[in-house]
Amino acid sequence: MRAPLSLPMxxxxxxxxxxxxxxxxxxxxAGAAPFVLGTDHPETSFGGRWIRRIYVEAFRRxxxxxxxxxxxxxxxxxxxxxxxxxxxxxxxxxxCGCSTGAACWCARTR
Numbered sequence: 471m472r473a474p475l476s477l478p479m480x481x482x483x484x485x486x487x488x489x490x491x492x493x494x495x496x497x498x499x500a501g502a503a504p505f506v507l508g509t510d511h512p513e514t515s516f517g518g519r520w521i522r523r524i525y526v527e528a529f530r531r532x533x534x535x536x537x538x539x540x541x542x543x544x545x546x547x548x549x550x551x552x553x554x555x556x557x558x559x560x561x562x563x564x565x566c567g568c569s570t571g572a573a574c575w576c577a578r579t580r
Contacts, residue, residue: 503535504534504536504537505529505534505535505536505537505556505557506537506538506539506555506556506557507525507536507537507538507539507555507557507558507559508538508539508541508546508555508557508558508559509521509538509540509546509559509560510541510542510543510546511540513540521559522538525538538559539555
């Protein structure tokens with residue numbers, strides 16, 4: 471079996487989508503507490519409005535309560551790592567050159 475980073479991009483997206491669905495389904499069974507999604511786009515911005523429209527509809531279809539939390543970009547990652555929020559609405563994929571074109575979050579990309 472190949473390492474996850476050596477999977478083609480399409481397969482990595484499918485693996486990530488399957489993982490996200492399993493987390494969300496587990497969250498839905500856990501109770502009525504809302505899923506807290508962090509974003510660095512305020513509700514008044516163009517991107518913020520679109521992000522909210524997309525996620526609100528997706529979570530409505532999954533019957534999972536959703537709440538948004540706005541943070542500055544760098545604080546958003548810290549808050550997520552601390553476990554204060556359940557997820558990020560979006561994250562850009564970066565490559566650092568340490569592997570063969572695979573996305574990496576090592577110290578060279580920060």
